Amino acid sequence: MASPHDLVVATLVANPARPAITDEVIRMAAKVLGQETEHVTLASGIAADLILPAPADARSIEKTLRSILGIEPIDVVVQPLAGRRKRLFLADMDSTMIGQECIDELADYVGLKAEVSEITERAMRGEIAFEPALRERVALLKNLPVGVVDEIIASRITLTPGGRELVQTMRANGFYTCLVSGGFTLFTGPVAAKIGFHEHRSNFLVLKDEKLAGEVTEPILGREAKLATLMELRERFDLRATETMAVGDGANDLAMLGEAGLGVAFHAKPAVAAAAHARVDHADLSALLYVQGYRDEEVVRG
Template identity: 50%
Template sequence: MDIVSLIAKPGALDAALVDSLRNAWGGGVVVWLSEGEAAEFALLAAPSNFDAVRADIADQVDLNLLPAEGRRKAMLLADMDSTMIEQECIDELAEEAGVGPHVKAITARAMNGELDFEGALTERVALLKGLPETVIAKVLAERITPMPGGRTLVATMTRAGGHAALVSGGFTAFTEQVAARIGFAEHRANTLLAEAGHLTGEVARPILGREAKVTALEEITARLGIAESDVIAVGDGANDLGMLDRAGMGVALHAKPSVQERCALRVNHGDLTALLFLQGYSRAEFAA
């Protein structure tokens, strides 16, 4: 049995649309997880026109189809930049270094899979050479903001006994603070090298990229004694595709086009609490 999930911005999900799809596809009783925001119904089999309908309503609703069994996951594995926070940390550092537009252009291409991640990261970090280390704290305080719904997502899954891990192709100087602010149990990322209080323009090896995120999935699930199918992973860039493919539930959140094409589960209208709706949590079950 499958579940059809519909998620929109609060107040934007039309009950008539939900009922129309349920009737057209012969679905079960509609369950509202959040009035005007998230609803779902069961189906015995996937409809043949699902992709066409999804495309037709993509400008207003996130329509997803997922198995009814095993929806509530025991672990969250999340990317950081443009996923758990609203920014790309390296772009914000680049603004402070006076090379913002150049670095942002490279970041956009790398996250869409147009450039090799490791090479693109090395090139961008080199442009930060000489930047005072103190700028990191300044960027964290003045430029970095959490993605809406992130704290609720982590708190709700943690309260239910889940484990939350932050894995980033960014930098530990940021993941340490972001993980603490949002409530992650652990974090992994790259290390910016510094000397005499200034960035050297280099990053420690090995570089954590796409394969390292898959390794994190393998290692953490093995340590916790859970299956990869017990994991919900979320990300937005090409270097997230490995973990999104391997996790039991891989969600592309406001993702780059090349990533959305590869992911069955996509969220473009909801915030991070959409990952709770996809697992069948109602808003009444969210942690405060």
């Protein structure tokens, strides 16, 4: 095989709950890419690499593979083979590492979930600016007892499948992980601890007499702060841009995703999925291990 620097890899990934990478799928995909394509199974039924010589246009390869796969629930990520195992990982929290939007769950306690969810959705699609939208939503939560947060975490917040395996496997290989969210420290602290992130960064809700004051501490951690966090950590660990990976689903993640060596839109809003380096629409977060070339037996579970 040629040097990794002369090769491109297309990774096919399915959701472990719905394995779809059959021998026939691999054979069909390899055939359409050409005779020089080699294939490697990373996880039976779940992930496989298709390796082909460079130069090759990643977007063109992705489009070709998505076209032949049709409606099959299979994601496709195309990138240079060299350097795809990342040393720094940044992740959004809401609707990425967890299945909910925490501020919407808080709003449900004051009977305003519909109104707040609409603002959240518009902000994540990039239709309105994130910072004023956050201030507007937080103001609606004034006087909500802070103890509600623990109840929400215990009864409503669910970790996205594959997330803990992703973070624990990267940590086991000596790499750094950071949860960076436009949400709130009251949530990112417990969530980061459950998943195993090295650190978390998010916004501080102002409290008064054990109740939410309806305000958030300035400056608000949003799009630019997420980007700044990536750049700061990259400099701290003396890493090249290509050694970093980020994942998110909303418009306030776009700058971070664009700056990362591999920026992944995870079950994302259409505009975010279209702009990111890679998109995962079907698989769970374990896909981010397979696109780095990890094999099933290397994944840290439990």
